[in-house]
Amino acid sequence: MDIKKLILKKLNKNKKIKVAEIVKATGFSRAYINRFFQELKDEGKVVLIGKSNKAQYVLAEKNIVMRTKEGLLVAHRVLENKNLAEDIVLDEIKRNTGIFLNLPKNVSAIIDYAFTEMLNNAIEHSQSKKIEISMKRDSNAIRFDVVDWGIGIFKHIMKKGGLGSELEAIHNLSKGKETTAPKKHSGEGIFFTSKVADILTIKSSEKKLIFHNVLDDIFIKDIKKTKGTKVTFIINPDSKRKLYEVFRKYSGKSYEFSKTKVNVKLYNEQDAQYIERSTARYRIDTGYLSRSQARRIVSGLDKFKTVILDFKDVETVGQAFIDEVFRVWQNNHPNIEIIPENANQNIVFMIKRINRLEYKKKNTA
Numbered sequence: 001m002d003i004k005k006l007i008l009k010k011l012n013k014n015k016k017i018k019v020a021e022i023v024k025a026t027g028f029s030r031a032y033i034n035r036f037f038q039e040l041k042d043e044g045k046v047v048l049i050g051k052s053n054k055a056q057y058v059l060a061e062k063n064i065v066m067r068t069k070e071g072l073l074v075a076h077r078v079l080e081n082k083n084l085a086e087d088i089v090l091d092e093i094k095r096n097t098g099i100f101l102n103l104p105k106n107v108s109a110i111i112d113y114a115f116t117e118m119l120n121n122a123i124e125h126s127q128s129k130k131i132e133i134s135m136k137r138d139s140n141a142i143r144f145d146v147v148d149w150g151i152g153i154f155k156h157i158m159k160k161g162g163l164g165s166e167l168e169a170i171h172n173l174s175k176g177k178e179t180t181a182p183k184k185h186s187g188e189g190i191f192f193t194s195k196v197a198d199i200l201t202i203k204s205s206e207k208k209l210i211f212h213n214v215l216d217d218i219f220i221k222d223i224k225k226t227k228g229t230k231v232t233f234i235i236n237p238d239s240k241r242k243l244y245e246v247f248r249k250y251s252g253k254s255y256e257f258s259k260t261k262v263n264v265k266l267y268n269e270q271d272a273q274y275i276e277r278s279t280a281r282y283r284i285d286t287g288y289l290s291r292s293q294a295r296r297i298v299s300g301l302d303k304f305k306t307v308i309l310d311f312k313d314v315e316t317v318g319q320a321f322i323d324e325v326f327r328v329w330q331n332n333h334p335n336i337e338i339i340p341e342n343a344n345q346n347i348v349f350m351i352k353r354i355n356r357l358e359y360k361k362k363n364t365a
Contacts, residue, residue, distance in 0.1 A: 131146065203229065206224070302333055
């Protein structure tokens with residue numbers, strides 16, 4: 001029996017075929033039949049598309065390959081975290097699915113960056129033996145998940161940084177340049193990934209951190225205790241966001257990561273508890289009054305040249321809070337620019353008052 005001739009005949013009729021079909025038709029073992037498929041593949045006559053139970057062979061013709069890939073818009077792998085390379089995993093997804101077919105270059109570049117950064121984080125930091133990845137595309141979104149069963153990102157940052165709680169770890173993580181392996185990483189990956197996504201969520205331990213760029217907001221929620229870390233990235237295939245523009249916004253022409261944006265509202269513990277009890281958008285009513293709150297906000301910001309303090313949804317600030325940030329910390333870091341954003345009239349008044357007092361002090365000294 002000419003096995004290769006039988007395979008090609010069925011492919012010309014059905015356009016695609018699985019190894020199991022030839023095994024059933026001939027009665028030979030799967031290993032034996034695989035040899036003939038491999039020979040046809042080496043001869044450039046067939047192409048293997050898909051993995052595991054979805055793997056199928058098609059004729060090595062461009063239009064047939066493209067049509068087959070168009071129907072494969074889901075990828076799922078459970079990977080051994082040993083000698084694992086994120087770029088190879090991504091290349092395999094591109095080769096065996098249609099997720100990236102006809103995708104705008106700007107969106108493709110964003111997914112390339114975000115997926116490799118998030119998978120690399122799991123590979124090098126999670127201490128997990130296995131990592132699960134999935135990616136899916138539909139008309140409204142491209143989504144990928146990276147899941148590990150390791151130490152957990154918030155707990156890892158807390159322990160490495162000697163922080164008092166996982167909430168403090170989340171605060172530091174949202175600023176950027178937070179890494180537990182400074183010799184290998186700059187800590188920029190999660191920061192920039194959070195800026196290029198429509199939605200990025202990080203679930204670990206009992207917290208869920210949500211960067212919601214569609215709403216231009218950040219949320220923290222309580223969740224049921226979970227082992228390891230789950231990162232979910234979502235972007236619309238029609239997104240106009242460009243990777244290089246996000247890099248430039250926070251690094252300038254030199255492409256040195258020198259600017260960060262801090263959402264002030266995340267640092268009020270009472271309000272953090274409030275948001276965790278609600279999935280709705282909220283208002284902060286208690287305000288920011290203490291120096292300790294201010295010190296938590298400015299912790300680690302000496303790594304940057306420009307700091308944007310976003311006062312969105314913050315109604316009240318105290319003199320001690322403003323004094324600690326805009327006088328004490330600023331005097332200790334005169335080369336760092338602090339830019340308040342979304343500050344209401346009350347907050348602007350307090351900032352100007354501190355600046356006037358400092359100016360008067362300097363000129364009467």
